[in-house]
Amino acid sequence: GAGVSQSPSNKVTEKGKDVELRCDPISGHTALYWYRQSLGQGLEFLIYFQGNSAPDKSGLPSDRFSAERTGGSVSTLTIQRTQQEDSAVYLCASSSWLFGAQETQYFGPGTRLLVL
Amino acid sequence: AQTVTQSQPEMSVQEAETVTLSCTYDTSESDYYLFWYKQPPSRQMILVIRQEAYKQQNATENRFSVNFQKAAKSFSLKISDSQLGDAAMYFCAYRSTAWAGSYQLTFGKGTKLSVIP
Numbered sequence: 001g002a003g004v005s006q007s008p009s010n011k012v013t014e015k016g017k018d019v020e021l022r023c024d025p026i027s028g029h030t031a032l033y034w035y036r037q038s039l040g041q042g043l044e045f046l047i048y049f050q051g052n053s054a055p056d057k058s059g060l061p062s063d064r065f066s067a068e069r070t071g072g073s074v075s076t077l078t079i080q081r082t083q084q085e086d087s088a089v090y091l092c093a094s095s096s097w098l099f100g101a102q103e104t105q106y107f108g109p110g111t112r113l114l115v116l
Numbered sequence: 117a118q119t120v121t122q123s124q125p126e127m128s129v130q131e132a133e134t135v136t137l138s139c140t141y142d143t144s145e146s147d148y149y150l151f152w153y154k155q156p157p158s159r160q161m162i163l164v165i166r167q168e169a170y171k172q173q174n175a176t177e178n179r180f181s182v183n184f185q186k187a188a189k190s191f192s193l194k195i196s197d198s199q200l201g202d203a204a205m206y207f208c209a210y211r212s213t214a215w216a217g218s219y220q221l222t223f224g225k226g227t228k229l230s231v232i233p
Contacts, residue, residue, distance in 0.1 A: 031219075033218070033220065033221075035221075042223060042224075042225050042226070043207065043223035045218075045220040045221065045222075048217070048219075048220060055217050055218065056218035056220070058217065089159060091159075091161060093161075093221075095219075101213075104151070104166055105221060107153075107160065107161035108160075109158065109159050109160045110159045110160075110161075112159070
């Protein structure tokens, strides 16, 4: 079946602009994660969705970052008033539940964001 | 909080040879999962292998196997018969089984593996 997809693949924006990054999880996967991969910080957790709710937003670095998920499927990560330090690869992952346990996370190809 | 350490930023291996990538972690939990993910230049993070801490047997997937030493908190990845397509960044990751709002992965900094023809 289809894997996790993300769009756009690459995004170049000017400092101060808002950007939206999209994630389409594997069909049927109710758990969805956003991670950020940057040279200085490595891979960091941002936010977790179970269905349409986000029980764990502890990794969001500032209130400029927000995310939503609709219909238990597609998720959008929004960064307002982008800063140069937001430049990174943003990865999305999804997983399913089996017998009450959450399964392995499968990743999308990421969106590379460059803030000029 | 858990931490994952990969002490080898870069490694190289001759094609068809065997290479071992190291990973250590720190946790006070007794039950957890460990993963190795591969990230080629395409950026796609690909699951290589997964190990449940309660299992004593080391996980194996074709040419990939792990040496899981729970007491030493060590989780190394062995790649046998290395192929050119194995060249990538390899990330070790930890996941708790205890619910803390999510089951987020904690990653090491990665090891860049080069395969020499």
